[in-house]
Amino acid sequence: MSALRLRVLVPLALVALSAACTPTTPSPDPTGSAAPSGSTAPATTAPGATTEPGGPTAGASGALAIYYLANDRGDPKLVREFHKLPVGDGSPAARTRAAVTEMLDGRTAYDPDYASLWPASARVRGVSVSGDTVTVDLSGAAVNGEAGSFGANQAVQQLVWTATAASGKPAVRIHLDGRQVDELWGHVDTRDPQRRAPAVDVLLPVWLIDPQHGATVPRDFTLHVAGMVFEATMNYEIRKGTTVVKEGFITLSAGGPAQGEAKVPMSLTPGTYVIEVFDISENDSSRMFVDNHTVTVK
Numbered sequence: 001m002s003a004l005r006l007r008v009l010v011p012l013a014l015v016a017l018s019a020a021c022t023p024t025t026p027s028p029d030p031t032g033s034a035a036p037s038g039s040t041a042p043a044t045t046a047p048g049a050t051t052e053p054g055g056p057t058a059g060a061s062g063a064l065a066i067y068y069l070a071n072d073r074g075d076p077k078l079v080r081e082f083h084k085l086p087v088g089d090g091s092p093a094a095r096t097r098a099a100v101t102e103m104l105d106g107r108t109a110y111d112p113d114y115a116s117l118w119p120a121s122a123r124v125r126g127v128s129v130s131g132d133t134v135t136v137d138l139s140g141a142a143v144n145g146e147a148g149s150f151g152a153n154q155a156v157q158q159l160v161w162t163a164t165a166a167s168g169k170p171a172v173r174i175h176l177d178g179r180q181v182d183e184l185w186g187h188v189d190t191r192d193p194q195r196r197a198p199a200v201d202v203l204l205p206v207w208l209i210d211p212q213h214g215a216t217v218p219r220d221f222t223l224h225v226a227g228m229v230f231e232a233t234m235n236y237e238i239r240k241g242t243t244v245v246k247e248g249f250i251t252l253s254a255g256g257p258a259q260g261e262a263k264v265p266m267s268l269t270p271g272t273y274v275i276e277v278f279d280i281s282e283n284d285s286s287r288m289f290v291d292n293h294t295v296t297v298k
Contacts, residue, residue: 134163139176152188
């Protein structure tokens with residue numbers, strides 16, 4: 001990654017959204033964000049209009065929040081995309097099944113920097129909802145040689161955040177092959193229903209929400225970001241090839257450990273760009289918590 005230019009950055013005029021305190025329940029979903037609506041994402045699973053968690057959608061499809069893991073200086077941290085997926089009858093169980101199925105296969109992420117730590121053999125056998133708990137029954141997930149202790153917990157949180165967003169329920173019980181299990185992979189106690197861990201512990205502190213990776217946007221579009229950063233300030237850079245065409249800093253609606261948001265109007269000429277958002281290390285001025293997406297401006 002290119003070094004940060006050592007010159008004064010001009011703050012952007014922006015539209016700040018209301019602060020979203022560190023969330024531990026699925027409603028609203030972290031950042032309280034709707035699915036991206038100003039861009040067209042790649043392939044046939046491009047996000048469309050959002051619906052409230054657990055609500056039915058017209059045409060038996062819905063924009064679902066799918067959580068993946070991104071490498072944060074060696075540690076996997078949660079990031080999110082919206083995928084438009086078939087949701088059957090639109091029930092919480094059907095939405096959860098669609099979302100978790102998509103999540104288990106990290107290859108479904110639009111951004112190649114995002115992945116899943118679940119074993120490749122993992123599949124959804126069934127989903128049921130009772131009270132405030134959604135039960136996800138998996139097969140092929142009993143062994144996971146890729147995950148250490150932190151990775152195992154993050155993989156479970158990946159499922160929990162995805163399932164709670166899709167179902168609107170705050171608790172997730174994990175079954176394997178039709179049975180309740182006491183632990184996963186020797187690291188995660190699953191005797192009780194799982195809940196979202198505090199966002200500050202599990203999420204990548206900087207998110208580029210929209211445009212999503214691979215999206216096509218008009219010349220005038222909105223850059224939607226979120227973060228849990230010091231003094232509510234994150235940095236951005238937009239590159240066309242190796243040329244930096246825009247850079248600056250963005251003031252969010254709240255500073256860490258709360259998760260703040262901002263929506264920033266942008267104008268670019270047609271072409272392909274990399275939009276990168278990040279924080280700056282106080283220790284060595286390096287970039288950290290990097291999230292970047294390649295987009296096409298038409």
